[in-house]
Amino acid sequence: xxxxxIRPMARVLSRELAITALLLIGxxxxxxxxxxxxxxxxxxxxxxxxxxxxxxxxxxxxxxGAPRAWYSQYLSWFTGMLQGNFGTSIxxxxxxxxxxxxxxxxxxxxxxxSLLVTLMIAVPIxxxxxxxxxxxxxxxxxxxxxxxxxxxxxxxxxxxxxFFTHKLGLFPLAFGYTTTTQKYSWLYPLLPILVLGVGNGxxxxxxxxxxxxxxxxLAEDYIxxxxxxxxxxxxxxxxxxxxxxxxEIIASKVPFILGGxxxxxxxFNWPGMGRMAWQAAQDRDYPVIMGIxxxxxxxxxxxxxLQSVVYVMVNPRASRE
Amino acid sequence: MxxxxxxxxxxxxxxxxxxxxxxxxxxxxxxxxxxxxVTLVVLSYFLGSFNxxxxxxxxxxxxxMMAPPGSAGHLLGTDFMGRDxxxxxxxxxxxxxxxxxxxxxxxxxxxTVLGVxxxxxxxxxxxxxxxxxxxxxxxxxxxxxxxxxxxxxxEIYYIMIVVGVTNVPVVSSHIKGxxxxxxxKNFIEADTALGLPARTIILKHILWHNCRSLxxxxxxLGMAEAILMETSLSYLGFGVQEPTPSWGNMVQSGANYxxxxxxxxxxxxxxxxxxxxxxxxxxGDGLNNILENKRGR
Numbered sequence: 001x002x003x004x005x006i007r008p009m010a011r012v013l014s015r016e017l018a019i020t021a022l023l024l025i026g027x028x029x030x031x032x033x034x035x036x037x038x039x040x041x042x043x044x045x046x047x048x049x050x051x052x053x054x055x056x057x058x059x060x061x062x063x064x065g066a067p068r069a070w071y072s073q074y075l076s077w078f079t080g081m082l083q084g085n086f087g088t089s090i091x092x093x094x095x096x097x098x099x100x101x102x103x104x105x106x107x108x109x110x111x112x113x114s115l116l117v118t119l120m121i122a123v124p125i126x127x128x129x130x131x132x133x134x135x136x137x138x139x140x141x142x143x144x145x146x147x148x149x150x151x152x153x154x155x156x157x158x159x160x161x162x163f164f165t166h167k168l169g170l171f172p173l174a175f176g177y178t179t180t181t182q183k184y185s186w187l188y189p190l191l192p193i194l195v196l197g198v199g200n201g202x203x204x205x206x207x208x209x210x211x212x213x214x215x216x217x218l219a220e221d222y223i224x225x226x227x228x229x230x231x232x233x234x235x236x237x238x239x240x241x242x243x244x245x246x247x248e249i250i251a252s253k254v255p256f257i258l259g260g261x262x263x264x265x266x267x268f269n270w271p272g273m274g275r276m277a278w279q280a281a282q283d284r285d286y287p288v289i290m291g292i293x294x295x296x297x298x299x300x301x302x303x304x305x306l307q308s309v310v311y312v313m314v315n316p317r318a319s320r321e
Numbered sequence: 322m323x324x325x326x327x328x329x330x331x332x333x334x335x336x337x338x339x340x341x342x343x344x345x346x347x348x349x350x351x352x353x354x355x356x357x358x359v360t361l362v363v364l365s366y367f368l369g370s371f372n373x374x375x376x377x378x379x380x381x382x383x384x385x386m387m388a389p390p391g392s393a394g395h396l397l398g399t400d401f402m403g404r405d406x407x408x409x410x411x412x413x414x415x416x417x418x419x420x421x422x423x424x425x426x427x428x429x430x431x432x433t434v435l436g437v438x439x440x441x442x443x444x445x446x447x448x449x450x451x452x453x454x455x456x457x458x459x460x461x462x463x464x465x466x467x468x469x470x471x472x473x474x475x476e477i478y479y480i481m482i483v484v485g486v487t488n489v490p491v492v493s494s495h496i497k498g499x500x501x502x503x504x505x506k507n508f509i510e511a512d513t514a515l516g517l518p519a520r521t522i523i524l525k526h527i528l529w530h531n532c533r534s535l536x537x538x539x540x541x542l543g544m545a546e547a548i549l550m551e552t553s554l555s556y557l558g559f560g561v562q563e564p565t566p567s568w569g570n571m572v573q574s575g576a577n578y579x580x581x582x583x584x585x586x587x588x589x590x591x592x593x594x595x596x597x598x599x600x601x602x603x604x605g606d607g608l609n610n611i612l613e614n615k616r617g618r
Contacts, residue, residue, distance in 0.1 A: 031468065
C-alpha cells in the first residue's frame with residue numbers, strides 16, 4: 001500500500017469502527033429489550049413453584065443481589081458481556097461464549113463457502129448478460145436464476161442427500177461419522193455449502209444487482225474512451241463495475257446466508273450456530289440464543305467493515321465524505 | 322444515460338424479434354404469471370376458509386397411501402397417511418395468508434413513515450433512521466425470530482411482526498430515495514411556493530401520485546418474504562403443528578419417506594412453495610420494470 005493511501009484508510013477505519021461499536025451496543029440493547037419484555041425471568045424460573053408469596057420472592061431477589069431497575073439489569077448484563085461472560089446455558093450448564101465459539105467456526109466455514117458458491121454462479125451470469133445484452137441465453141439464465149431463488153432450501157437439501165448418500169452411496173448419513181468403505185466422505189461438508197450457496201434465495205437479486213452495476217459502468221464516458229483508444233475495457237471497468245458491487249453484495253447478504261444456515265444445518269446435521277439456535281429456541285434456552293444473536297451481529301458488522309475498507313482502497317476520495 | 326440494453330430494448334419494441342428480446346413482452350409475461358399465482362392463492366384462501374374443499378384434508382385412507390398425482394378421486398395424489406394432497410395444499414394457505422398480510426402492512430406503514438421523515442425532513446431524522454436501518458440489518462432474520470420464539474412463544478403473529486419490522490428498512494430506503502429524487506423537481510418547489518400544507522404535498526403529491534407503484538411492488542416482495550419465513554419456520558417445527566397442514570410442515574413430515582424413494586409427499590408442497598414465491602417475485606420485478614421504467618429484463 002502506498003504511503004498516501006494510509007491516512008484516508010486510517011480515517012475510514014476509525015470512523016467505521018466507531019459506527020460498528022455504536023451498532024453493537026444497539027444490538028445488545030434490542031436483545032435485552034426482547035428478553036426484558038418476555039414473561040418470566042431466570043429468577044422466577046428458578047423459583048417456580050417453590051416460594052409463592054411475592055414478598056419472599058422480592059426477598060430472595062434482594063439476597064441474591066439481582067438488580068431491580070431495567071437499566072441496572074442491562075448495565076450489569078452488558079458489562080458482564082464485555083468481560084466475556086455471556087452467561088451459562090440453562091439446558092447444559094456450560095458457558096455460552098465457549099459453546100458458541102466451538103460451533104461458530106463451522107458456521108463461518110459454511111457461510112463463507114456458500115457466499116463463494118453464490119458469487120461463482122452469479123458473477124459469470126451477470127457479466128455475460130451485461131456484456132451481451134438481451135439474447136436467448138441471457139434470458140434463459142435469468143429465468144434459471146429466478147427459479148433457483150424460489151426453491152425451498154430444505155427440499156433442495158433432501159434431494160442432494162438422497163442423490164449422494166442413497167443413490168451413489170458416497171457419504172455417511174450424518175456429519176462426522178466416517179467409515180472405511182466410503183473414501184470420499186471427507187467431501188461431505190461440500191454438500192451443505194453447495195446447497196446453501198445455490199438455495200439461499202438471493203441469487204436472482206445478486207445477479208440483477210451485479211448486472212445493472214456493470215451495465216451502468218459500461219455506458220460511462222471513460223469506458224467509451226477506453227474502447228475508442230483500444231485499451232482493455234475489462235481492466236477499466238473491473239473496479240467500479242465488479243469489485244465494489246461484489247463487496248457490497250457480500251456485506252449485505254451475510255445476514256441472509258446466516259439465516260439460511262439455520263435451515264441447512266438442520267437438514268444436514270451440521271454442528272453449527274444455526275442448529276444450536278434451533279435447539280435453544282426449542283428449549284427456550286435464551287442465554288444461548290442471546291449469545292448467538294450477538295455473535296451473528298458481529299459477523300454481519302465485520303462484513304460491512306470489509307466493504308468500507310475495500311471501497312476506500314478503490315476510491316480514496318470516499319474517505320472525505 | 323441510457324444503457325446499451327435499454328437502447329436496444331427500445332429499438333426492438335416494434336420489430337419482428339423473438340419475445341425474449343422485447344423487454345416489455347417479457348415483463349408482461351412475468352406480471353401475467355404473477356397475477357395468476359396471486360389470484361390462485363387468494364381464491365384458495367377463500368375456498369379454505371369457507372371449507373369448500375374437494376375432500377376432507379384430515380380424512381385418513383390407509384389403503385391409498387402416497388398415491389401419485391392423477392389417481393382416481395385425488396387430483397394431486399395423497400400423502401403418507403392417504404390424506405388428499407390438493408385439499409391439504411389449499412388449507413395450508415391459511416397458515417401464511419393473514420399473518421403475511423400483517424407483516425406487509427407493518428412494513429409498508431412504518432417504512433413509509435420513516436422514509437418520508439428521512440427524505441422530506443432529512444437532517445437528524447435521516448441520521449437516526451439510517452442508524453435504525455443498520456441496526457435491523459445487523460440481525461439475521463431467522464436468528465431474531467428464534468430469539469423472539471425463545472423469549473415469548475412460537476406464535477405466528479409474533480413472528481410476522483418481526484418479519485414486518487425487518488422489512489421496514491427496505492421500504493423506507495426506497496421511499497427516501499424517491500423523495501430525494503422528487504425534491505429536485507419543479508412541482509414540489511411550486512407546491513411550497515403556493516403555500517400548500519406539507520400534509521397535501523406529502524400525502525397527495527408525493528405518496529399517492531408518485532409512490533403508489535413502489536408500494537405495490539414492495540408489498541408483493543414482502544409477501545414473498547413472509548411466505549418464505551412461514552414455510553421455513555413450520556419446517557423447523559415452530560409454526561403450525563400436525564395434523565393442521567402448512568406447506569412447511571408437509572415438506573418436513575413427508576421427508577421421512579423421501580429417503581425411501583417416495584418423493585411425492587414432500588415434493589408437492591415444495592413445488593407449491595416454489596411456484597408461489599416465484600410468482601410473487603416475478604410480479605414484483607415485472608411491475609417494477611413496467612411501472613418504474615427500469616428497462617433491462
